[in-house]
Amino acid sequence: xxxxxxxxxxxxxxxxxxxxxxxxxxxxxxxxxxxxxxxxxxxxxxxxxxxxxxxxxxxxxxxxxxxxxxxxxxxxxxxxxxxxxxxxxxxxxxxxxxxxxxxxxxxxxxxxxxxxxxxxxxxxxxxxxxxxxxxxxxxxxxxxxxxxxxxxxxxxxxxxxxxxxxxxxxxxxxxxxxxxxxxxxxxxxxxxxxxxxxxxxxxxxxxxxxxxxxxxxxxxxxxxxxxxxxxxxxxxxxxxxxxxxxxxxxxxxxxxxxxxxxxxxxxxxxxxxxxxxxxxxxxxxxxxxxxxxxxxxxxxxxxxxxxxxxxxxxxxxxxxxxxxxxxxxxxxxxxxxxxxxxxxxxxxxxxxxxxxxxxxxxxxxxxxxxxxxxxxxxxxxxxxxxxxxxxxxxxxxxxxxxxxxxxxxxxxxxxxxxxxxxxxxxxxxxxxxxxxxxxxxxxxxxxxxxxxxxxxxxxxxxxxxxxxxxxxxxxxxxxxxxxxxxxxxxxxxxxxxxxxxxxxxxxxxxxxxxxxxxxxxxxxxxxxxxxxxxxxxxxxxxxxxxxxxxxxxxxxxxxxxxxxxxxxxxxxxxxxxxxxxxxxxxxxxxxxxxxxxxxxxxxxxxxxxxxxxxxxxxxxxxxxxxxxxxxxxxxxxxxxxxxxxxxxxxxxxxxxxxxxxxxxxxxxxxxxxxxxxxxxxxxxxxxxxxxxxxxxxxxxxxxxxxxxxxxxxxxxxxxxxxxxxxxxxxxxxxxxxxxxxxxxxxxxxxxx
Numbered sequence: 001x002x003x004x005x006x007x008x009x010x011x012x013x014x015x016x017x018x019x020x021x022x023x024x025x026x027x028x029x030x031x032x033x034x035x036x037x038x039x040x041x042x043x044x045x046x047x048x049x050x051x052x053x054x055x056x057x058x059x060x061x062x063x064x065x066x067x068x069x070x071x072x073x074x075x076x077x078x079x080x081x082x083x084x085x086x087x088x089x090x091x092x093x094x095x096x097x098x099x100x101x102x103x104x105x106x107x108x109x110x111x112x113x114x115x116x117x118x119x120x121x122x123x124x125x126x127x128x129x130x131x132x133x134x135x136x137x138x139x140x141x142x143x144x145x146x147x148x149x150x151x152x153x154x155x156x157x158x159x160x161x162x163x164x165x166x167x168x169x170x171x172x173x174x175x176x177x178x179x180x181x182x183x184x185x186x187x188x189x190x191x192x193x194x195x196x197x198x199x200x201x202x203x204x205x206x207x208x209x210x211x212x213x214x215x216x217x218x219x220x221x222x223x224x225x226x227x228x229x230x231x232x233x234x235x236x237x238x239x240x241x242x243x244x245x246x247x248x249x250x251x252x253x254x255x256x257x258x259x260x261x262x263x264x265x266x267x268x269x270x271x272x273x274x275x276x277x278x279x280x281x282x283x284x285x286x287x288x289x290x291x292x293x294x295x296x297x298x299x300x301x302x303x304x305x306x307x308x309x310x311x312x313x314x315x316x317x318x319x320x321x322x323x324x325x326x327x328x329x330x331x332x333x334x335x336x337x338x339x340x341x342x343x344x345x346x347x348x349x350x351x352x353x354x355x356x357x358x359x360x361x362x363x364x365x366x367x368x369x370x371x372x373x374x375x376x377x378x379x380x381x382x383x384x385x386x387x388x389x390x391x392x393x394x395x396x397x398x399x400x401x402x403x404x405x406x407x408x409x410x411x412x413x414x415x416x417x418x419x420x421x422x423x424x425x426x427x428x429x430x431x432x433x434x435x436x437x438x439x440x441x442x443x444x445x446x447x448x449x450x451x452x453x454x455x456x457x458x459x460x461x462x463x464x465x466x467x468x469x470x471x472x473x474x475x476x477x478x479x480x481x482x483x484x485x486x487x488x489x490x491x492x493x494x495x496x497x498x499x500x501x502x503x504x505x506x507x508x509x510x511x512x513x514x515x516x517x518x519x520x521x522x523x524x525x526x527x528x529x530x531x532x533x534x535x536x537x538x539x540x541x542x543x544x545x546x547x548x549x550x551x552x553x554x555x556x557x558x559x560x561x562x563x564x565x566x567x568x569x570x571x572x573x574x575x576x577x578x579x580x581x582x583x584x585x586x587x588x589x590x591x592x593x594x595x596x597x598x599x600x601x602x603x604x605x606x607x608x609x610x611x612x613x614x615x616x617x618x619x620x621x622x623x624x625x626x627x628x629x630x631x632x633x634x635x636x637x638x639x640x641x642x643x644x645x646x647x648x649x650x651x652x653x654x655x656x657x658x659x660x661x662x663x664x665x666x667x668x669x670x671x672x673x674x675x676x677x678x679x680x681x682x683x684x685x686x687x688x689x690x691x692x693x694x695x696x697x698x699x700x701x702x703x704x705x706x707x708x709x710x711x712x713x714x715x716x717x718x719x720x721x722x723x724x725x726x727x728x729x730x731x732x733x734x735x736x737x738x739x740x741x742x743x744x745x746x747x748x749x750x751x752x
Contacts, residue, residue, distance in 0.1 A: 001026045001069050002211040005049065005084075008069070012046040027070050027079065027345055041099045042069075044157035045082065048180075048187050066207035073136055075215030075338055075382035076331070077412070080133045085207035086199050092148040092206040093199045094137065098130040101157045107164045111639030113173055116165060121591040122624060122639050125170055126154045127177040134177070135328035139221055143206065143213040151198045154179045155191075214381040215331075217303045222294045222332060225324045229291035237288050243281040246274055246467045250289050250432060253465050254390070257430045258299055267300070269386075271425055271456040272432040273449055276469025277483055278725035279476055282434040283658060286394045289432065293390055302389025307424065309336045309398035312630040312655045317394070319631045334382065336399060337413040339423040341372055341379040347414050350377075362402035365418035372417070388428040395658050396421070396433035397440035399447040406443035406693070421447050422455045431461075439657055441718035442690030476550060476725060481505035486724045489747050490717040492679050498747035505550075551663070551730030554745055557607045558616040558667070561734040565647055565665045568730070573662035576633075577618065577650045578726065579603070580719045581688035582671035585620050593619040594641050594648060603650055603667065607736065621651045630655050653719040654690075656726055663730040666723050670736075672716055674743040681709070681716055691715050 001023060003011075011019040020038045024030050068083040082097040108117035114128035130152035137150045144150060156162065160181040166174045178194060180186040229237055239247055250272055257263055257270050276282050286306070293304045306321075308314040314335055321329035342350075351358045359368045372379075379385075393399070401407045402415035413420065425431045433452060440446065449466075456464045476482040482505035489498050555561040565575045583602050587593035598604050598617035605616045621633035622641065632640035633651055641648050650667065671685040686695050694715065698708040724731060735741035 001071075002066055002207060003069070004066060008042075009046050009049065012042050016043065023070050025349060027072075029345065030348075037101055041081070041101050041157050044101075044182055045097075045099065045155065048155065048182060048191060066202070066204065066211075068207075068211055071211070073133065074141055074213055075334065075380075076136065077335065077338065078133065078136075080130075083210070084195070084199055085203065085210050087201045087203040087206065088149070088197075088199050092143075092203055094144075094148075094150045094210060095195065095199050096130055096133050096137070096150065096152040098126050098133070098152070098154045099157055100126050100154060102159065104156060104159045104161045104164070107161070109164050109167045109169065111169075111643075112637075113169045115639040116170070119591050120595075124624075125165065125173065127152075127165070127170065127173050127179060130154055131173070131177050131327075132330065136331045139218055139328045140215050140331040141210070141213050142216040143209040148206070149198070152177045153194060156181045160186075215303070217294075217332070219294070219301075221325070221328070222304070225321060225329055225332070226291035226294040228324050229287055230295065237284045237291075239281065239284060239288055242469055243285055246276075246469055247285055247288060249465065249467050250274070250285070251292065254293065254299075254430065258389075267429050269459065269461040270430050271452065271461045271464040272430070272467065273452060273464050274432065274434045274467045274469065275436065275449065276434075277436055277480075278439065278722065279483065279660070280436075280469035282436070282469065283394055286392050286432075286434050290392050300389065302429070303387070305334050305388050305391045305428075306332055307334050307336050307391055307393045309393065309395045309420075310654065310657070312634065313395050313398075313658055315629045315631050316634050316659070319635060319637075335412075336393065336420045336424065337411065338380075338382045339420060339427055340413040340417050341369065341383045341423070342377060342414060342417070343380055344412070344414055346377075346380070347416075359414060359416035362408050362415045362418075365402065365416060368416050369418055383423060383427055385426055386429055390430045390432070391424055391428040392432045392434070393421075393424060394434050395439075396435035396447070396452075397437050398442075398445045398657075399424075400444050401447045401451060403451075404446050407446050409444065411444060419447060419451070419455070421452050422459070425452075425455055425459050425461060438718055439722055441653065441715050441722070442688070443694055443715070444690060476505075476727060479505045479550065482550065483725060485747075486721060489744070490679075490720055490724075495743070495746045499749055502748050551732075552748070553730070554733045554735060554741060554748075556734075556736075556741070557609060558605055558734045559607070559609070559614070561665045561667075561732050562616075562647060564732055565663060568663045569646065573729065575646055575663045575665070576656070576661045576726075577647055577665045577667065578656060578723045579650050579652065579667035579669065580671055580716065580723065581652060582667075582669040582685045583620075584687045587619045587622075593622055605667075605669075605736070618648070618650045621649050621655050634659055653722040657722050660726050660728055662728050663732065664723070664727045665732045665734070668720075668733050668735045668737075668740065668744075672720060672740075673737055674740045679713065679717070681713060686712075686716065688715075688719070 008019075016039050019042065020035050023038060024035065066085045068085065069081075071080045071083045072078070073080065080096045081099040084095045084097070085093075087093055106119070110116045110122055110125060114125050115122045116125045117123075134150050134152040137144055141150075154177065156179060160183040162179050162181060165179055180191045180194070232238070253270050253272050257268050262268075274282060274285060290304060290306050293299060306317065308317055314333055318330040318333045321332045323329070347359055359371075361368070399420045400411055400413075400415070401419040401421070403419060407419075408415050417423075421433070435449075437449065453464050456462065481501065485498060485501040485505050488501050553564065555564070562577075565577070569575045586600065586602050587596065590596065593601065596619070598615050601617040602620045603616070603618040606613050607616060608614075621630065623630060624632060631637045632642055633649055633655055636642040636646050647665075669685065670682050673680050673682060681698075683695060683699055691712065694708060694712050698706075698712040701708050703709070733744070735744060
């Protein structure tokens with residue numbers, strides 16, 4: 001919403017309720033608490049602009065100065081509180097202000113730059129938040145071209161205590177993105193002085209361009225990042241064997257689309273589907289393909305978009321690109337939810353006009369989509385037909401199709417306007433989907449290869465190019481046979497068959513560690529540290545070691561499992577604890593879950609030790625920053641508890657899907673048990689929110705082998721398949737149930 005500062009001041013003084021109501025209509029955010037925060041913050045912001053010492057600066061704006069309130073970043077789900085727009089020294093300029101109505105007196109410096117300690121919880125520093133908005137606009141806003149400039153600052157509107165925020169480790173950060181308060185010294189001199197050096201006269205034309213701007217990649221900036229990915233001296237994304245074939249096939253389609261004589265005149269729309277099991281190198285192909293395209297000067301102009309399908313993938317790929325870019329790379333990673341033609345907020349507005357049922361029927365999504373077009377409603381930025389040159393979708397098995405019941409709900413996009421994959425194809429000239437259908441374990445993750453092919457034909461892209469990575473394996477000691485064994489075991493295969501398959505992967509595992517995996521917490525791969533089998537230490541009730549290069553062990557107690565992992569950690573390996581959804585996430589939203597008593601933590605597991613019962617406790621992967629940032633667990637981000645101890649939390653399948661570590665320790669608890677020669681699900685121990693409806697339907701079935709129970713079994717075993725295929729060098733299991741542990745042990749024993 002773009003208004004003049006004069007109008008803003010007038011409305012704050014005379015009609016704050018009306019101003020807030022207008023903002024609610026613009027943003028679709030109707031919460032009472034948010035409305036109160038707006039009203040309080042805007043009153044204080046207006047007072048800051050009206051201070052006597054601010055008047056000389058403010059006069060430059062007069063009635064023409066422009067102010068954007070609740071400005072949504074182009075093609076993103078983030079909103080900046082306030083953006084002031086104008087010129088300085090003959091160049092267009094914008095200043096983004098992050099408002100914080102926080103109580104700050106008890107806050108402490110954070111553990112790392114970009115963090116602040118609030119009530120014992122490491123939160124995102126507001127200066128780092130505004131830095132993100134500023135860098136995003138500099139890199140990806142169509143109105144920001146040289147010599148236009150973007151600046152940022154923070155305004156605290158409640159308390160004036162800022163020492164904790166400006167101290168080490170955030171002293172440099174707050175010099176670049178300073179913090180101001182409503183104290184007289186700030187309002188009277190520091191705040192206006194900041195603007196006097198950055199924004200000094202109106203520019204209505206630029207203000208309008210900014211307010212209506214769209215997402216646009218700077219080719220030079222992204223080419224710099226692409227070059228780093230392709231650098232043979234440092235890249236962790238080198239390709240081997242079948243990966244190289246898949247990459248070459250993708251590049252051949254690119255040439256057909258854009259570089260042939262015919263396509264140069266009229267680019268040909270195409271779709272590629274790369275299908276491969278866990279560890280086959282799909283993400284490495286995605287990264288290399290993206291990098292090769294953004295550095296190719298022969299391609300026509302257009303954005304090459306890297307799209308993710310989950311919060312975990314989004315936060316971690318964003319962190320990788322940001323690290324490669326030094327700053328501002330997060331905007332290269334786009335969420336799949338943003339390709340829907342209109343936002344959920346816009347639908348709220350439309351339903352006020354056309355009724356509560358407007359666009360509600362997801363089965364009629366094609367009719368709904370045409371209705372939107374007929375009404376002349378402009379599609380949002382990121383959802384215009386054919387706007388992207390190429391879209392690369394990693395982990396595409398998580399895409400949602402609302403044609404099916406499980407794909408309908410509150411997922412951050414308008415399900416009544418159709419499948420995510422359909423819109424990704426519609427908005428791109430070339431779309432590359434990389435997927436493994438067996439990893440889509442939540443009910444809503446329901447897009448099939450056949451459906452993608454159907455939409456490809458419907459949208460004029462013809463039959464998709466199908467590329468298989470079957471047989472490739474760059475985790476699990478490089479053994480595709482190991483994955484086959486895992487699938488047989490989880491599929492309920494007989495012990496005799498499992499033993500034969502086990503002998504295959506035990507003998508076939510490569511003695512050299514694969515070098516083309518995506519590894520965390522750093523982008524650089526450490527040197528292999530192979531151990532001979534006879535040098536492997538023995539841990540208590542260890543049951544089995546598979547081979548010298550892939551270490552598969554089963555334990556009877558969690559402390560033995562933990563000790564084994566800590567030994568691997570001391571050797572310089574990356575390690576994680578993982579589990580299926582067999583325990584409730586009791587600590588979700590807790591400020592300091594690690595400091596809770598054992599009985600209040602998510603995992604509080606009794607086990608027998610020296611003739612007495614002991615307790616072993618842990619929390620689920622802690623997700624700070626409003627529950628969207630998984631980098632704390634995945635990458636052991638600086639300032640997190642995981643940075644101090646990578647075994648202090650347990651990761652879930654959703655968080656770790658698509659990532660790998662040298663060694664993983666898996667807590668195989670009581671949701672999936674071996675009974676009477678088959679797998680059995682214990683309903684009481686299934687807590688994955690993504691298939692609770694399925695769980696309830698399975699419970700209601702009279703037959704334990706009915707359709708709903710079979711589907712539930714498929715989903716639960718898919719979660720274990722994900723966990724069992726995360727490791728590069730070794731999988732350690734704690735299996736407290738004796739029958740289940742015996743079955744797994746028997747399935748490992750080579751036949752005589």
